[in-house]
Each structure stands twice: as structure tokens, then as C-alpha cells.
Amino acid sequence: MRSNPTVNDSIVAAEWVLPIAGAAIHHGAVAVREGRIAWVGSLESLPSEFAGWPVALHAGVLTPGLVNGHTHLQYTGFADLGRGSYTSFEHWSEEFEVFYDAVQDPAEWGRAARDGAALALASGTTAFAEIVTDEPARGVLAEFGLQGIEYLEAIGETETRWNAGGREAFTAWLDQPTAGVVGVSPHAPYSLDGEVIRELTALARSRGMRIHSHVGESEVEASLYDFGNRDVLEIYGDMRDEFALIRNGGTGLSTARYAASIDLLGADSHLAHGIYLDRADRDLLRDSGTRVALCPRSNRVIGLAAAPVADYLREGHEIAVGTDSLSSSPSLDLLADVAALAELATSQGYADADLHERVLYAATVGGAAVLDRTDIGALREGMRADLAVFDVKVAEGEDPRTALVTRGEGSCTLTVIGGDVRHARGA
Numbered sequence: 015m016r017s018n019p020t021v022n023d024s025i026v027a028a029e030w031v032l033p034i035a036g037a038a039i040h041h042g043a044v045a046v047r048e049g050r051i052a053w054v055g056s057l058e059s060l061p062s063e064f065a066g067w068p069v070a071l072h073a074g075v076l077t078p079g080l081v082n083g084h085t086h087l088q089y090t091g092f093a094d095l096g097r098g099s100y101t102s103f104e105h106w107s108e109e110f111e112v113f114y115d116a117v118q119d120p121a122e123w124g125r126a127a128r129d130g131a132a133l134a135l136a137s138g139t140t141a142f143a144e145i146v147t148d149e150p151a152r153g154v155l156a157e158f159g160l161q162g163i164e165y166l167e168a169i170g171e172t173e174t175r176w177n178a179g180g181r182e183a184f185t186a187w188l189d190q191p192t193a194g195v196v197g198v199s200p201h202a203p204y205s206l207d208g209e210v211i212r213e214l215t216a217l218a219r220s221r222g223m224r225i226h227s228h229v230g231e232s233e234v235e236a237s238l239y240d241f242g243n244r245d246v247l248e249i250y251g252d253m254r255d256e257f258a259l260i261r262n263g264g265t266g267l268s269t270a271r272y273a274a275s276i277d278l279l280g281a282d283s284h285l286a287h288g289i290y291l292d293r294a295d296r297d298l299l300r301d302s303g304t305r306v307a308l309c310p311r312s313n314r315v316i317g318l319a320a321a322p323v324a325d326y327l328r329e330g331h332e333i334a335v336g337t338d339s340l341s342s343s344p345s346l347d348l349l350a351d352v353a354a355l356a357e358l359a360t361s362q363g364y365a366d367a368d369l370h371e372r373v374l375y376a377a378t379v380g381g382a383a384v385l386d387r388t389d390i391g392a393l394r395e396g397m398r399a400d401l402a403v404f405d406v407k408v409a410e411g412e413d414p415r416t417a418l419v420t421r422g423e424g425s426c427t428l429t430v431i432g433g434d435v436r437h438a439r440g441a
């Protein structure tokens with residue numbers, strides 16, 4: 015077997031280096047040894063111990079490998095769905111079910127997840143908060159040497175179903191040996207009974223696993239938790255009457271308060287989307303340590319409102335950013351979502367000079383934080399040598415972060431994982 019080319023025992027240099035943890039470095043360089051970062055600085059201040067090492071000089075901007083805070087790589091084959099446009103979450107869900115039910119061969123989930131991993135790698139992503147709904151998609155991160163967590167998803171479990179074998183099946187799945195890190199994803203507070211979510215989060219916590227769910231993605235979600243509005247559960251047909259929220263006419267709680275009541279919030283949990291949350295709900299997330307991964311392009315395809323990006327930034331949230339899957343997004347290029355976040359924040363009135371710095375932080379350190387990792391997401395001595403280079407031209411006097419955020423999409427020329435070159439273009 016041919017091994018990957020390596021950057022171990024060499025210097026990766028670029029016109030600009032963005033360590034994220036620290037100021038941008040003009041004519042910067044990273045020394046790599048045994049898959050780790052041995053040194054970061056300006057090329058002209060290279061310590062003598064690295065003086066004899068080969069130097070590869072790249073055009074553009076070098077960053078830590080990007081961290082995708084919310085994906086479902088197993089839906090990479092659903093790109094035709096993601097190229098459409100929809101009028102509501104319920105409308106998109108109906109179309110999604112058609113695609114999902116059409117998959118006959120379970121091996122397709124594994125093939126699609128591998129295709130997705132390759133696409134993401136080619137755009138500079140090296141770590142994922144990845145949701146696995148079907149077993150054949152599991153293990154793909156480890157297979158590709160990618161970092162992150164594969165969250166096993168539970169969906170459509172009422173208490174009745176959970177008690178009739180669902181609990182045993184899910185627990186057995188969770189405890190099945192696998193390569194890589196496992197987490198628990200209660201799909202959403204509307205698609206599982208609250209009691210089931212309480213048990214799922216307890217299962218995760220008793221195993222030291224993280225939790226990841228979809229919250230505040232549908233416009234009508236809040237009215238289900240509040241007074242039992244059935245609309246968000248439309249695709250469940252008659253079965254929706256089996257859900258406790260419908261039977262009981264809701265709980266009178268707001269979305270985040272309901273999520274808190276079923277133990278879904280906490281520093282060991284992060285949520286995708288967080289669109290339809292008011293100030294009190296957002297404060298509850300922040301104060302409970304629950305982070306949000308925003309997926310702006312997916313939201314746009316599905317026809318949802320824009321997430322309150324400017325509010326999240328102003329209110330002191332440390333956000334992450336995700337592409338979601340190709341079933342609701344045009345690509346797995348995380349920098350396209352970073353650009354979309356910046357545009358939204360600006361259109362919502364965020365005018366602080368740190369905007370580009372903060373959205374890049376979301377795609378690196380913010381993502382690492384939702385994976386509970388401190389060894390990825392930044393360039394610092396001792397961290398993993400997971401690197402990406404983007405061939406963007408930085409104008410004279412321009413902040414390289416602005417260049418990367420606004421023109422970085424599609425420009426990745428090099429992706430390195432643990433010192434191994436896993437993508438190289440136009441060298």
C-alpha cells in the first residue's frame with residue numbers, strides 16, 4: 015500500500031499564516047514533527063534546530079484544518095435534493111423522506127459518507143460533528159483519519175416504541191465496538207418523546223459521551239412544545255398522535271426551556287441551527303454552556319428564516335458552523351458557510367471590526383470546542399498537524415482573514431491530517 019506523502023520533518027510556509035490562537039503572521043511557517051506542530055512563527059525567525067529542514071512555500075493563507083460543526087455525510091448522495099428550494103422545513107422533510115425511502119442498499123450510506131469525507135477534505139475540513147443514522151455510515155471518520163465524533167441518531171421513538179425494544183436496540187448499537195469517538199444524537203425534541211430524550215442523554219452521560227441535537231430549525235417547532243401544534247410532525251401522519259407533546263397539548267414551555275426540561279442542554283451538548291429562539295431562549299443556551307452550530311446555507315435552501323447570527327455574536331455565544339448535508343446544502347465547503355455567516359451578521363447590523371476573526375474562530379476553535387478538543391482548531395506548538403492552505407490573494411493592506419472569509423470558498427490547495435498530505439491541488 016502506498017503511504018500518503020508527508021510534511022513531517024519539514025516546514026510548511028505560506029504568504030500568510032493564521033494560527034487562530036494569535037495574530038496573523040506575514041510570511042509565516044509551521045514546522046511539523048511526528049504529526050504534531052513543532053513550531054509556528056515567521057519564516058525569517060525560524061529556529062536553528064529546523065534550519066536544515068525542507069521548506070514548501072505556498073501562495074495564500076495557511077490555517078488549522080477546519081472543523082465542521084454539523085454534518086450528515088451519509089446523505090452526500092442526496093445532492094439533487096439539496097439543489098432544490100423549499101418553502102418550509104415541513105415541505106423539505108416530505109421531499110427528504112422520498113429520497114431516504116428510495117435507498118434500497120444499506121451499503122449506499124457508507125459509500126455516500128466516504129464521498130462526503132473526500133469532498134470535505136478537498137475543501138480543507140479535517141474534523142466533524144457527524145451524525146450517523148444508519149450503521150453502514152459509521153467508522154468513516156476513522157477510516158479517513160479525520161477527527162471528530164460520530165453521533166448515533168435516535169429518531170421517531172415514542173415511549174411506547176422505546177419500551178417495545180427501542181431502548182435495547184439503541185443501547186446495543188451504542189455499545190458496539192467501533193473505531194473512533196461515539197456520541198449520542200437525539201434527533202430533535204419534536205421527533206422523540208421527552209422521556210426518551212431524558213434516557214438518551216443519561217445513556218450518553220453515563221458513558222462520558224457528548225450529545226448533539228437539532229433545535230429551533232422549524233418555524234412551528236415552538237408551538238408544539240408550547241401547546242401541542244401538530245404541524246412539525248406532519249410526516250409522521252397518524253403516528254403523531256402517539257407523541258406525548260401532542261397527547262398532552264404541549265408543556266407551556268419555550269423551545270429552550272423544553273429542551274432544558276428533558277436534559278438536552280449542558281456543556282456536554284451542542285445544538286444545530288438555533289434559528290427560532292428568542293433572547294431568553296438564547297440566554298438559557300449560553301448560560302447552560304450549550305453551544306450552537308449555525309448552518310446558514312442549509313437554512314436558506316430549506317426556506318427558513320436566517321439565524322440571528324448578529325445576536326449570537328453580540329450576546330457572547332461561542333458558536334460553531336456546519337454545512338449540514340448535501341440533502342440541504344449546495345456543497346460541503348465550510349468556508350462558504352463562513353462567508354454566509356459574515357454576510358448575515360452584517361445584514362443584521364453587526365458592525366464590529368472582529369466579524370471575520372469571529373466567524374473563522376467558529377469554523378476552527380468553535381468547532382473544536384463542540385467536539386471537546388483542545389488539540390485541533392488552532393496552530394500552536396504541540397497541537398495536531400491538521401492544516402489547510404487556501405490560495406486566496408490578499409491585497410496590500412487587507413486583513414488576510416477578510417480575504418479568506420470573503421473569497422476562500424473553493425480555494426483549498428492543500429489539506430494535511432496529522433502530518434500526512436491528504437489533498438493537494440495545483441502544487
Ligand SMILES: [Zn+2]
Nearest residue numbers: 086228286338
Ligand atoms: Zn442536520
